[in-house]
Amino acid sequence: xxxxxxxxxxxxxxxxxxxxxxxxxxxxxxxxxxxxxxxxxxxxxxxxxxxxxxxxxxxxxxxxxxxxxxxxxxxxxxxxx
Amino acid sequence: xxxxxxxxxxxxxxxxxxxxxxxxxxxxxxxxxxxxxxxxxxxxxxxxxxxxxxxxxxxxxxxxxxxxxxxxxxxxxxxxxxxxxxxxxxxxxxxxxxxxxxxxxxxxxxxxxxxxxxxxxxxxxxxxxxxxxxxxxxxxxxxxxxxxxxxxxxxxxxxxxxxxxxxxxxxxxxxxxxxxxxxxxxxxxxxxxxxxxxxxxxxxxxxxxxxxxxxxxxxxxxxxxxxxxxxxxxxxxxxxxxxxxxxxxxxxxxxxxxxxxxxxxxxx
Numbered sequence: 525x526x527x528x529x530x531x532x533x534x535x536x537x538x539x540x541x542x543x544x545x546x547x548x549x550x551x552x553x554x555x556x557x558x559x560x561x562x563x564x565x566x567x568x569x570x571x572x573x574x575x576x577x578x579x580x581x582x583x584x585x586x587x588x589x590x591x592x593x594x595x596x597x598x599x600x601x602x603x604x605x
Numbered sequence: 606x607x608x609x610x611x612x613x614x615x616x617x618x619x620x621x622x623x624x625x626x627x628x629x630x631x632x633x634x635x636x637x638x639x640x641x642x643x644x645x646x647x648x649x650x651x652x653x654x655x656x657x658x659x660x661x662x663x664x665x666x667x668x669x670x671x672x673x674x675x676x677x678x679x680x681x682x683x684x685x686x687x688x689x690x691x692x693x694x695x696x697x698x699x700x701x702x703x704x705x706x707x708x709x710x711x712x713x714x715x716x717x718x719x720x721x722x723x724x725x726x727x728x729x730x731x732x733x734x735x736x737x738x739x740x741x742x743x744x745x746x747x748x749x750x751x752x753x754x755x756x757x758x759x760x761x762x763x764x765x766x767x768x769x770x771x772x773x774x775x776x777x778x779x780x781x782x783x784x785x786x787x788x789x790x791x792x793x794x795x796x797x798x799x800x801x802x803x804x805x806x807x808x809x810x811x812x813x814x815x816x817x818x819x820x821x822x823x824x825x826x827x828x829x830x831x832x833x834x835x836x837x838x839x840x841x842x843x844x845x846x847x848x849x850x851x852x853x854x855x856x857x858x859x860x861x862x863x864x865x866x867x868x869x870x871x872x873x
Contacts, residue, residue, distance in 0.1 A: 534667050602606070
């Protein structure tokens with residue numbers, strides 16, 4: 525038994541060919557079969573409170589004071605399927 | 606689909622400008638679909654003005670990897686250092702405040718007046734206690750012309766109530782004056798108010814000083830902080846511990862008079 529792991533690195537259709545070289549007499553070698561899958565990836569969204577912070581965007585914080593710490597709480601999530 | 610945060614650390618902060626930053630709580634990973642995870646940035650601006658940093662989150666969102674953004678803000682002045690405190694005295698129309706940065710103090714007050722008119726005093730007071738004899742000095746850098754007789758300057762005061770007695774030496778938009786109320790009077794200026802004329806030769810920026818020696822209070826003005834000109838000396842019975850600081854009234858209760866001072870010292 526062996527396991528093939530599918531690890532897509534981009535979205536879209538993915539294919540691969542598996543060749544098994546063997547010495548069985550009843551089947552040509554290599555034994556070949558195709559596998560395919562679809563990379564669907566995930567979706568990251570970032571928010572601070574109710575403010576959505578886009579990728580490449582600017583999050584402007586108001587009311588900060590020099591020398592005083594501001595704790596900024598961000599939420600990372602991915603939508604429900 | 607499950608979201609994986611693939612960086613180490615999971616959130617990377619880079620290029621902080623004008624601030625220090627720590628990630629005090631990191632997000633978890635993986636994050637299941639429909640679930641969220643929080644992280645916390647503790648940002649401390651180290652300057653007055655604009656600060657910024659860059660966040661980057663490596664992940665398995667193929668269209669947004671890494672997910673990055675700029676976090677920025679404009680930081681204001683912090684409160685003055687201890688033992689300074691700040692209070693609005695009387696019924697002010699706009700809440701006042703005091704801040705300081707780099708040796709400059711900014712005190713903002715609304716209010717109807719200090720020691721004038723017919724309504725009770727109202728103003729902002731940045732203060733600290735003074736026990737026994739002492740001197741307060743400041744250079745009045747600027748005041749806002751919210752009224753021809755808006756006032757900003759040094760005050761020595763019996764207490765923090767609206768009817769307290771006081772000595773005041775400060776600037777109007779056009780010059781300096783010294784005032785006092787000798788009577789602690791909960792009915793307010795029924796008696797005990799006196800004031801010098803405004804001296805236009807000492808408009809801001811100008812130096813101010815009040816010296817307490819027992820119950821003698823001497824107000825001074827100066828162009829350079831070295832050569833002092835006596836405005837007046839008054840005798841007034843105060844407790845041993847009183848309050849000294851900077852009082853600011855806009856004399857126009859719908860707006861703030863923002864006045865700035867440097868070289869503020871309270872000493873023996």
